[in-house]
Each structure stands twice: as C-alpha cells, then as structure tokens.
Amino acid sequence: LAVVQSVGRVNDDDFDDATKADKKIAKTMHCAIDNLTVGFNAATNGCISHTIAFSQKENNRTPLVGSLRRLFGNNSISKWFAAGVSGYLLTGAAVSLQQTPAKQLNFWTRGVEQKIPALQATRKISSETDCSNLNLRLYQYQNCPFCCKVRSYLDYYGYSYELVEVNPITRKEIKFSEYKKVPILVCGKDDPVQINDSSVIISFLQSYMLNPNADLHTILSAYPSSLIKGDDKKMQLVSPNKYFLMIPEKQQHVNEKILDEERKWRSWVDDCFVHVISPNIYRTMKESLKAFQWFSDVSDWRNTFHTWERLTAVYLGATVMFFVSKQLRKRHKLKSDVRESLYDCCNEWLKAIGPDRKFMGGDRPNLADLAMYGAIVSFEGCHAFKEMMENTKIKDWYYRLKSQVDNHAGSAELVNSFNSLPATVDEYYSLDDQSPDDEAIYTFEVKVPDSVLEDLQVRLNNTKFFQTLENSSFFYGSNANFLHSVHDYWMNSYNWHETEAITQIEGLNVHYIHAKPAEDSKYDTVYPLLLVHGWPGSVSEFLKIIPILIDPMKHNIGYGRKYAFEVIAPSIPGFAWSDAPKRKGFGPAAAARVFLKLLDRLNKRRFYCQGGDWGSVITSIIAQVYPERVIGLHLNTAFVPAIAHPMILLKQLLGIYFPEFVIDPADQYRVYPLMEKLFYFIEESGYFHLQSTKPDTVGFALQDSPMGLASYILEKFSAWTDTSYQHLDDGGLRKYFTLDELLTNIMIYWTSDCIVSSMRFYKEFYQQIGRTRYFNSRVLVSTGVAAFPNDLLTSPQAFVTYKYEHLVQYSRMPRGGHFAALEEPLLLADDIYKFSALIN
Numbered sequence: 001l002a003v004v005q006s007v008g009r010v011n012d013d014d015f016d017d018a019t020k021a022d023k024k025i026a027k028t029m030h031c032a033i034d035n036l037t038v039g040f041n042a043a044t045n046g047c048i049s050h051t052i053a054f055s056q057k058e059n060n061r062t063p064l065v066g067s068l069r070r071l072f073g074n075n076s077i078s079k080w081f082a083a084g085v086s087g088y089l090l091t092g093a094a095v096s097l098q099q100t101p102a103k104q105l106n107f108w109t110r111g112v113e114q115k116i117p118a119l120q121a122t123r124k125i126s127s128e129t130d131c132s133n134l135n136l137r138l139y140q141y142q143n144c145p146f147c148c149k150v151r152s153y154l155d156y157y158g159y160s161y162e163l164v165e166v167n168p169i170t171r172k173e174i175k176f177s178e179y180k181k182v183p184i185l186v187c188g189k190d191d192p193v194q195i196n197d198s199s200v201i202i203s204f205l206q207s208y209m210l211n212p213n214a215d216l217h218t219i220l221s222a223y224p225s226s227l228i229k230g231d232d233k234k235m236q237l238v239s240p241n242k243y244f245l246m247i248p249e250k251q252q253h254v255n256e257k258i259l260d261e262e263r264k265w266r267s268w269v270d271d272c273f274v275h276v277i278s279p280n281i282y283r284t285m286k287e288s289l290k291a292f293q294w295f296s297d298v299s300d301w302r303n304t305f306h307t308w309e310r311l312t313a314v315y316l317g318a319t320v321m322f323f324v325s326k327q328l329r330k331r332h333k334l335k336s337d338v339r340e341s342l343y344d345c346c347n348e349w350l351k352a353i354g355p356d357r358k359f360m361g362g363d364r365p366n367l368a369d370l371a372m373y374g375a376i377v378s379f380e381g382c383h384a385f386k387e388m389m390e391n392t393k394i395k396d397w398y399y400r401l402k403s404q405v406d407n408h409a410g411s412a413e414l415v416n417s418f419n420s421l422p423a424t425v426d427e428y429y430s431l432d433d434q435s436p437d438d439e440a441i442y443t444f445e446v447k448v449p450d451s452v453l454e455d456l457q458v459r460l461n462n463t464k465f466f467q468t469l470e471n472s473s474f475f476y477g478s479n480a481n482f483l484h485s486v487h488d489y490w491m492n493s494y495n496w497h498e499t500e501a502i503t504q505i506e507g508l509n510v511h512y513i514h515a516k517p518a519e520d521s522k523y524d525t526v527y528p529l530l531l532v533h534g535w536p537g538s539v540s541e542f543l544k545i546i547p548i549l550i551d552p553m554k555h556n557i558g559y560g561r562k563y564a565f566e567v568i569a570p571s572i573p574g575f576a577w578s579d580a581p582k583r584k585g586f587g588p589a590a591a592a593r594v595f596l597k598l599l600d601r602l603n604k605r606r607f608y609c610q611g612g613d614w615g616s617v618i619t620s621i622i623a624q625v626y627p628e629r630v631i632g633l634h635l636n637t638a639f640v641p642a643i644a645h646p647m648i649l650l651k652q653l654l655g656i657y658f659p660e661f662v663i664d665p666a667d668q669y670r671v672y673p674l675m676e677k678l679f680y681f682i683e684e685s686g687y688f689h690l691q692s693t694k695p696d697t698v699g700f701a702l703q704d705s706p707m708g709l710a711s712y713i714l715e716k717f718s719a720w721t722d723t724s725y726q727h728l729d730d731g732g733l734r735k736y737f738t739l740d741e742l743l744t745n746i747m748i749y750w751t752s753d754c755i756v757s758s759m760r761f762y763k764e765f766y767q768q769i770g771r772t773r774y775f776n777s778r779v780l781v782s783t784g785v786a787a788f789p790n791d792l793l794t795s796p797q798a799f800v801t802y803k804y805e806h807l808v809q810y811s812r813m814p815r816g817g818h819f820a821a822l823e824e825p826l827l828l829a830d831d832i833y834k835f836s837a838l839i840n
Helices: 002-007 020-039 041-047 064-072 076-099 145-157 198-210 216-220 256-281 285-298 307-331 338-353 367-377 383-391 395-406 411-418 450-461 480-492 546-550 588-601 614-625 646-655 665-670 674-684 686-693 695-704 706-721 723-727 739-751 755-768 825-839
Strands: 123-125 136-140 161-165 184-187 193-196 226-229 235-238 442-445 499-505 508-515 525-532 563-570 607-611 630-635 783-787 807-812
Touching (some): 193 198, 198 256, 198 411, 256 285, 256 307, 256 383, 285 383, 480 706, 499 588, 508 546, 546 825, 563 825, 588 614, 607 614, 614 630, 695 755, 706 723, 706 739
Parallel strands (some): 136 161, 525 607, 607 630, 630 783, 783 807
Antiparallel strands (some): 136 184, 184 193, 226 235, 442 499, 499 508, 508 563
16 A cells, blocks of 8 residues: 555556546545555555656546556456455544554645634745745744744745744644644645645655646645654654655656665654754753743744733743753753764764765755754754854854855746746757757957958949938938948948857857956956847947956956956857858747857856847846846846736826826836827837848848948937937937947948848747747846936836846936947946846
C-alpha cells in the first residue's frame, strides 16, 4: 500500500476506460490509504521512492485507478475484485480504529472544510515579483522555530503572504482547524487547501513551484497526513512523505545524492537541532524571562493581544518553559551544560557543509540551509544566540544566508517557474545548409570599399532637389534648403572610422561594441549592461554614453569605486553590420533570443538591460522570458498601449473629465488633450504603417538615393527630438546633434545596405503581434524608466505599471526626447546608475 500511495506515476491510458464506479472506488481507497499509511510508517521510510514522479496531465485524478488496473487488470471481474479489496481495506481501517484506543487515529482533511474566520492579518508581506497567485496566509507564532522555517522559505523565494499571529493562550485564531499547532498555511483563493507541519508546507510549496500547472489538491495528495496519539498521550501529525518533492519527469536528472543529503539534513534540523533550542534559551529563569520579553516585542504582542493575555504569556510562559526545558534536556539526552550541545550541533552542521561550499546547497541555499537558518532566526534576540555566534564558526554561514533571504535571492526562480511565457524556439536565418555556428569572436573593423564611396559621391553629385514651400520649415517633412547644407557637408567635410567585434549566431554574423572599464580603474564590481538601439538609430547612438557608463567617476556620476558597467551594444540583425536575415520571421522575440546567446558566448550569466525604441521591446522580452538572468531593466521608452490593457483605455476616457483621478498632474501632458494627442500620433506614425505593411516598396527608393535616405531619417530625428522643432528651418537638428553624428548614422545605413532589412523588422513585428503574448504580457523584473519629456512614445507612470509591475523608478527627466543616449548622454547615464543603486 505504501508503494501504491507513493509512486503515483500514471499514464493517461489508465483513465481512458475509467467508469464512475472506478473513480468512486479510487476515492474511497484514497481515504483508506491516507489513514493506513500511518500504520505502515516504518515500512514507508524504507520503500518510498526518492522522488514522487508526477504527470502534469493527471490534475485531479487519483493515481490509484491506474495502479489498481495494473495490479488487477481491466475486465469487469477485476473491477469487482478491486471493489472488494477497497471494502476490505475500509473495514480493516474501521476495525483498527476501534481496537487501538491508545493510538486513536483521526482522519485528516485535504482541503479546508470549515469556513475560515475573516480575521485581520497581523502583517502583510508583499513582493512585487510574486506571480504565483497563491493567496498565502500563515498562522504562526513569531518565534516558533518551525514557523521561522516557513517564513525563511517564503522570504527567500519572494512570496507575498499574510501573517496571523496566534494567541498562545487562547489560540482562538485557529479554532477552525482540527490541528491545533502552528504553523498552519492556508493556500488558494476559490478552493483553498490547508497544509500543516512546517516541512510539509515547504515540500508542498517547492513541489508546486516545480509543477506550476498542477492542481493544489493534486500536489497535496502526495503528502498524506494523519493525527495519531503518541506514547505521551498527545496528538501528533504524522506525514511520512514530508521531506520528499514531487519532481516532474523532465527534471528526473537531478542528482539523487544531492536530494538524499538535502532530506537528511532537513530531518536533522527537525529531529536534532530544534531540540537543543528550548533548553538553551530557557536555561535560567532570567534568560527565560528575557526571551519571552523579546518574543513580545518582536511579535508586537502589545498591539495584538489584550494586556492580560500578553502579561500571562510573558510571565507564566517564562516560568513554565523554564521548568519544561529541564525535562526537555533529559528527554533529548543533552549535556548537562546545554550550551555544549548547541555548539556541537553547529559544528556538526558546518562539518557537513565543508570548507569548499558556501551553503549545504553549494553556491546557493537549498531547503536544508533554509530550514537551519529559520531555526536559528527563532532565537536571534536571545542570549544563547549571542554566545553561539561567539563560540562557534557558524557566523559567516549565517549572515551569508541572511543576506540571501533578506534580498529574496530565489525570487528569479519563483518568477521563472510561474512565468507563462515560453522561451522562443531556435531558428536559422541564413540560406546556407544550416551548418553549426562559428562561435569564435573576431575583431571587426569597418572597411568601406573605395568603389562604394566613389558611387556615393556620384549619387550625391546627381541629387535632384525640389523647391521648398514658403515658411514650411519641417511641417511637410525634411526641409530641402536644410538638406542642401547636409549635402555639401557630406560631400566635402565628413570622414569616419570604427572598430568593433563580430560573431555568428543562428547563421547570422552579429556585430557588437564591447567596452570595459580600464584595467587600472579599480572599480570594486563591474556589471554587464546590454545596450540595445532602435530605428532609425544604430549603435552610433551610444558612442557618447559608453565612455560615461564604463567610467562614471571621470564624469562625476555613480557611486565612487563601488561599481561600473561593462557595455555590450549589439547591432540588431538587419541593422548596420549584423547580417540581414534571409528568411522570414526575424522579429523582436528572435532578436532577444540571439542577444541572450551573445551574452552566453561572452560568459555573462547575469546582467542589466537598457533600451529605447526597439531596444525597449527586445530587452523587455528578455526580462519576460529569462527573468532569472536580468538583474534590472532600464528603459528610456516605455510604451504601454491601451489596446493591450483595457483598463488603460477606460482610464484615458475617464481622464477627459477627471484627469487628476487618473494620472499624476506631471504626466497629464502625455495624454491630454486626448483628441489632439491622438491626431498627432496618427500624423507621426505614417512611417509605421508603411514599414509594417510594405517595407520593400519604400525601401527600394531609399536604398537607391543617399539624399532620399538622409531626408527620411533626419526628419525622424527632428520630430522625435522635440515636436516644436517643426517651426525651425533646420528642424532643430543642430541643437542636440552635430552633422558628423547625424551623418555617421546615415552612413551606417548606406554603406551596410541595411535600410530595407531594418524596416522589415516592423513587418515581422506586425505579423507576430497577434500570435504572441510577449508584447501584451507583464514584466516582473525590477524596472526603471527615464521618461524624457519630448519622447512621443513613453506612457505615464500610472499606465506603465500595468506592464512593468515591479517599477522601482520612474524619473521625469528635465529635457530630452526619443534619442536620449545621443541627446542627453550624461542625464541618461546618471539615471541608469541611480536605478542600479536601488537594485544593488
């Protein structure tokens, strides 16, 4: 029976012919086995599988039906035989209950059968990265070591949860539960489940994280628990599977020795270490009273319970526990000086970790680490804790783990587990035979053949200009009079040179700039920063900001020698010297995947992302699909369309009459007057419609005429830098940019023949937007936004939070527009450093 209960691996075929009778038998058997498991406790310890294999397709189906079919067959006689067996088991269970008064067995429910009282939570712990939607409520004593174990687990992974402090005298908060000990976790909203015992709670949550699509009741069915009266006449909760995890078949490659070690030391914490705590913190009457006074302060009993309840708990509790601790010392055979037993346990723990590991789990804590840490936290304010730190070497391990828990170091794993967005599938965008990529990295130097430059001169000489309308400035687009001056400078004065690197990914050569702080700069930490451009820009936009990012002290920003950035700025495939895709389908999601592979090739496991325009879309997808890789996401374009979030549309309409109730007054100019903004958006988005539908048509004209290309791109630089520049004859282009900077960008498009392929990026986006969830789904990574006042696309803060849920910084910049890195490199770099300081 223990084997049948614990294996739980069932094929879908086992249920195809299941009748209602079968399912009724299974339900009855399940109840019987839950209780009989207790009687087989000794046997199960030896025969339960090291993992409980689990099929995602089972959901609410019990594994017993399939198990009985394999045991008894599938014909009608076998069904009756199975029914007879179930009846026999039920009868046996009933008889055993009647004949075992010394160990009376109480059936334990899988769900919450009684209505839970609507108690106000003592505290609410909110985490912006929690996307599990589990609605956790923990009933606890603040300083119970078992409750501290659960909180340590929840905090490490960044769960949101409510705490209900249970009155230790009346315990009225848990009257709804047959189980009268803490911790108790209630999980789920519509059909909640109740989980008891700290180790069961942790195993349940960890198993659910491994199987996020499973039903809560299905997960809980792997942890049958029963109340049994022990030799001391007290009711005990017996859960034979409590240290086992439901590991899905796709992850069965996990090292069995690692799992065995984790289970061993989780059990050791419960069975050994916890038993030395009470005799140590209640060693003397003085220590006992101080411990309870600390419990009262840290648990906020003064504001939680009545005065008489608090004083009774403190003084009576301290007195009782002083005497109880003496009995506990004898029961658990501790040394006469209980401190020595405490130190021995610490030394045993550290010996098991060894000198070469940071934690029992290696470089990151495992469940045994979190259990041990939680047990120690429970007496952190007691005299025993201070002496333990002074007389053992556990201090380094403890504070190293404390930092991990306080900073929710496991939150990326939680986000990744419950993230509904799948990773994109690898593709191949070259036309050759799909040979493996050459993963070597080569220095790349821009070498434009003389024939190309000579052809450019001929085309410039043959430019046909048109007559500009009187006083039209840039209202009709690029001004022909200004283009004359650009033409003359381009032919007679402009010169350029660049040196970067290139590597091959998915059949495409990917060009990128890689800039690091100087070796003698002596920054304590250097963080990788992925910097992604947009259209009609290129990596040339970053030539002014990169020196600032890699050496902030030189430019009087940042935080001294604490840290600097190492910049990786790739050209999107189809832009500049990254190969243009030769096959359809290369859009923002593909670019995100390619850039992640580039970072893998450069051995950058964790990194920051920054982007504007297409760069913001690409880096947001990286943060959505690979949140565990992204330290923080910084954007200077954060466009959240109303069509993707109906509440935004509703707020926009409501804001026509009551804008102050919808948007911060500082952001209202971005949306209102609504009709005026709408018409202006239509006026400025003509290029988008053209490039999203027929990019090759207009691309042919731009590919053939350098001045046509210059006119098309320069008009965007004017309008997107500041809309008021339409009134100026030069479009205001000389206010923020030099002609060298503008022509460098245009030369990149001309000499690399990339204008058509760059515009196809819009077509791929437009075709994919209805078939992918990336563009409308939320981003859970910590995000900062630099909102430049003249950027047409950046949404108000109230709207940005609909997509970027963990928005930790929204900076309203004093000036600047769409091309922030080129217009205001110092302002943008400073905001990136301020954002990263919040994350670091």
